[in-house]
Ligand SMILES: CCCCCCCC/C=C\CCCCCCCC(=O)OC[C@H](COP(=O)(O)O[C@@H]1[C@H](O)[C@H](OP(=O)(O)O)[C@@H](O)[C@H](O)[C@H]1O)OC(=O)CCCCCCC/C=C\CCCCCCCC
Ligand SMILES: Nc1ccn([C@@H]2O[C@H](COP(=O)(O)O)[C@@H](O)[C@H]2O)c(=O)n1
Ligand SMILES: [Mg+2]
């Protein structure tokens with residue numbers, strides 16, 4: 001939802017800054033790398049110590065790099081497959097650090113094994129949610145679903161709650177409950193999202209198989225037919241879902 005509705009707003013706001021960075025000779029890849037480094041440092045230095053306010057401030061400063069790098073690449077006409085790979089791969093690293101940092105807190109001085117387990121579940125389920133899309137697209141399916149809780153939601157829910165929970169250090173009462181509530185919400189939302197995506201991929205795979213069978217029946221005897229996955233497609237053959245794509249990118 002945020003990806004759909006908030007992205008346009010942030011694109012407008014961040015475009016002048018992205019243009020400035022380009023004029024200064026900064027590359028999109030550098031922004032991707034520095035941004036991820038900042039998120040990882042903020043999460044793994046502050047969160048395990050229970051410094052939720054300052055950890056969230058540092059993470060928030062750097063996490064917007066994920067919206068700036070693509071903006072820069074598009075403005076410069078330099079969007080690339082490598083950039084897309086780097087961006088998505090480092091997103092996974094940043095997410096792991098955020099939920100890993102929280103898990104470390106609960107495993108240590110936070111002393112709550114259940115919330116430690118929930119944070120680990122958020123980490124793992126978020127990675128799998130993203131993987132469903134990447135893998136589905138790699139086998140040539142559109143994966144035409146976003147789902148309830150995408151990455152932006154996972155981050156916003158968790159960071160807003162962690163930042164507010166950190167206000168307890170400044171004497172604000174009653175905020176301690178926010179982070180556990182956010183982790184439960186992200187965990188449940190991610191599980192629902194995973195289900196939504198798996199169901200979608202299953203339906204799209206069945207539809208693709210039916211279309212291939214129909215095409216195969218129509219062109220019986222065609223050795224290069226769609227069923228063998230040699231008919232071409234977006235990434236490694238849209239028709240390859242039954243043919244060669246099972247052995248594709250993992
Ligand atoms: C007094 C208290 C002070 C507290 C301190 C400050 C608190 C600040 C709190 C929160 C700020 C949170 C900001 C988080 C912004 C996150 C932005 C972001 O990184 O979004 C990334 C997202 C996706 O980008 P990509 O397309 O590059 O990534 C793809 C995605 O990861 C896919 O994963 P999947 O979704 O499938 O799981 C992958 O499949 C794909 O590979 C990958 O490429 O970008 C967007 O979605 C764009 C929309 C961003 C919307 C940001 C909204 C920020 C909104 C509110 C901030 C509110 C701050 C209010 C704080 C109030 C506290 C009192
Ligand atoms: N170093 C980079 C980072 C990103 N890209 C391109 O931007 C797309 C992602 O856009 P976001 O707004 O989500 O950051 C990505 O798919 C690439 O096409 C790039 O080229 N180099
Ligand atoms: Mg990005």
Ligand SMILES: [Mg+2]
Pocket residue numbers: 066087088091
């Ligand atoms: Mg990204």
